[in-house]
Amino acid sequence: MKTYRILFVCLGNICRSPMAEYVFRSQAAEAGVAHRIETASSGTSGWHNGENMHNGTLKKLKQQGIDPSGFASSQVRQSDGSRYDFLIAMDDNNLAELERLFGRRPEQIFKLTDLIPESGYNHVPDPWYTGDFDETFRLVSDGSRALLRKLGLTP
Incomplete structure (x- = not known):
């Protein structure tokens, strides 16, 4: 049985990508x-390396009964392009940075919202700016369910 290695990527790796990972x-x-x-998350910037998740992400995960422990922010590494089966970006800027680092590989590198076109979103809005962690959670949850289906892990 295949094991899938998935890296979720946003800008700072404290809001969207750790929420998606967990x-x-x-x-x-x-x-x-x-x-x-096997899941992990990283940021395209190293602004928050070693820090915990944003309090809004922590709070939302706990509200949903998801244990947010064991997290430390990190930046995307050159080795991630070959280590992970999928690198899943939260927005166009994250996608562009991943493609700059690893080349255009749409089967491996894409946006989470590409999996949920019915959502009406073309990116996962950053709650660092919007303050709307509920919206982020809803999109991440829908995208995660779609990813499980895409991988053939759920019907």
């Missing part, structure tokens, strides 16, 4: 397929 991991556990995934 939500996806939680959904995989609920579906009984946690043993088939």
Whole structure:
């Protein structure tokens, strides 16, 4: 059985990408397929390296019964392009930076919202600016469910 290695990527790796990492991991556990995934998250900037998640992300994950422990922010590394099966960006700027680093590989590198076109969003808005962690959680949850389906891990 294939194990999928997935890296979620945003700008600072304290709001959107850690939320996606932990939500996806939680959904995989609920579906009984946690043993088939390896998840992580990173930022395209190193602004918050070593820091914990934003308090808004921590609070939202806890509200949803998701344990947010064990996190430390990090920056995308050159080795990530070959280490992960999928590098999933939160917005166009993150996608452009990943493509600059690793080349255009639409089967491997894409935006989370590409998986949920019915959402009406072309990116996951950054709650650092919007303050809307509920909106981020909703999109990340929908995108995570779609990713599980894409990988054939849920019906």
